Amino acid sequence: xxxxxxxxxxxxxxxxxxxxxxxxxxxxxxxxxxxxxxxxxxxxxxxxxxxxxxxxxxxxxxxxxxxxxxxx
Amino acid sequence: xxxxxxxxxxxxxxxxxxxxxxxxxxxxxxxxxxxxxxxxxxxxxxxxxxxxxxxxxxxxxxxxxxxxxxxxxxxxxxxxxxxxxxxxxxxxxxxxxxxxxxxxxxxxxxxxxxxxxxxxxxxxxxxxxxxxxxxxxxxxxxxxxx
Numbered sequence: 643x644x645x646x647x648x649x650x651x652x653x654x655x656x657x658x659x660x661x662x663x664x665x666x667x668x669x670x671x672x673x674x675x676x677x678x679x680x681x682x683x684x685x686x687x688x689x690x691x692x693x694x695x696x697x698x699x700x701x702x703x704x705x706x707x708x709x710x711x712x713x714x
Numbered sequence: 715x716x717x718x719x720x721x722x723x724x725x726x727x728x729x730x731x732x733x734x735x736x737x738x739x740x741x742x743x744x745x746x747x748x749x750x751x752x753x754x755x756x757x758x759x760x761x762x763x764x765x766x767x768x769x770x771x772x773x774x775x776x777x778x779x780x781x782x783x784x785x786x787x788x789x790x791x792x793x794x795x796x797x798x799x800x801x802x803x804x805x806x807x808x809x810x811x812x813x814x815x816x817x818x819x820x821x822x823x824x825x826x827x828x829x830x831x832x833x834x835x836x837x838x839x840x841x842x843x844x845x846x847x848x849x850x851x852x853x854x855x856x857x858x859x860x
Contacts (some may be wrong), residue, residue, distance in 0.1 A: 667716055677853075678719055679797035694796045 648686050650709045656684045658702045673697040718792055723782060725793065728776050732848040735773045739766025744776035747833035783795050789835045809846030818839045 659669050659680075661662070666680040675694070682688040690698065690710075699706045716725075742762030749756050784790055820834050 670718070671716075674792055675795035676722055676792060676797060677716065678722065679795050682797055686799060688800055691796050 643683075645706075649713065650684065651689050652713055653683065653686060655680075655702075655709055657700060658704055658709060659684070660685055660704050664702075665685055669701060672701045715750035717787055717790055721780075721787060721789055722791060722854070724783070725769060726854050728773070728849050729847050729851050732773045733782055733844050733851070735766055735769040736847075737766075737840065737844050738762050739837060741772050743764055744833045744837045745841065747830065747836070799848060804853055805846050805850035808849035809842050813838060813842040 644678045659666070662669075664672070670677045670680045673694070674697075679688070679690075679694070682695070682696070683690050695706045695710055699709055702709065739762070742759045746756065746763060749759060765846035784793060816838055819836065820829065823829060824834075
């Protein structure tokens with residue numbers, strides 16, 4: 643079943659994660675969430691909280707604005 | 715499948731068990747109160763209450779065992795992550811919506827026939843609880859996007 647994707651936030655999480663050589667599972671373990679959280683954020687099903695966005699950015703050694711952007 | 719994924723899967727299974735057993739137990743009790751004394755369905759309703767109440771104890775034991783599992787795996791915070799809180803809120807919204815719909819239906823039916831308040835209220839509580847539980851499991855189990 644296809645999930646409704648949220649168009650209000652563009653994210654590059656998958657690209658940064660793959661570049662860092664991490665699986666969804668590995669990234670999830672690093673920031674202390676379930677793999678499903680990473681999966682749903684990557685696929686724009688779910689907009690992360692500020693804290694989660696900051697944790698993701700820190701784990702991927704980047705800033706939040708590089709990971710998530712508002713659409714033009 | 716990681717240990718956390720297994721715990722997430724177990725949580726869904728236990729919630730399904732709790733939802734089904736609660737429905738058997740309380741749904742049977744509502745039916746016993748609503749059915750006429752000579753109804754052939756009364757024995758089924760009574761069996762449902764008896765089986766449901768026994769299985770409720772088993773479901774609660776399963777829930778306690780699951781909590782031990784989660785604590786042993788140091789996974790309390792992981793299982794309470796953003797996605798989990800998000801779908802829990804959605805499940806509460808769904809449960810609220812189903813309860814309101816049920817109240818409206820009961821209200822309309824009550825305009826035409828005399829409804830006994832006790833089993834109707836019990837039924838509404840049952841719908842509120844069970845729809846919330848099953849909504850959570852449904853949101854949790856939706857197929858992931860690759």
